[in-house]
Amino acid sequence: MIPADVVVVAIGNGPNPIVTQTTPELSTNKWGNIVADPETAKTTMRGVWAGGDIVLGAATVILAMGEGRRAAQSIHEYLTTGVW
Structure with missing residues (x-):
């Protein structure tokens, strides 16, 4: 085992079609x-x-991590203010 603070699993390189097929409210x-x-x-x-x-x-893990950080800030704002 190697000690780690964060582990990012990067599997695949494209959108899962099941997500959009089961959630038509999401624009694609x-x-x-x-x-x-x-x-x-x-x-x-x-x-x-x-x-x-x-x-x-298909993009890099670094780009995905940056998007995750921006999303986290937006999620925090939404949860604290209720403003979409």
Whole structure:
């Protein structure tokens, strides 16, 4: 075992079609990626954020981590203010 503070598992390189098939409220682009605000990661469905490969397509873990950080800030704001 190697001690670690954070472990990021990066598996796959594209959006899972099951997500969009079972959640038609989420807007997608022509490649099947979920449409999300690049600053907040908010999707077209209230209370749902998205980032990483499901938004960008195949991208780096670094980009996905950055999106996760922005999403976390937006989620915190939503939970504390209730403003979407």
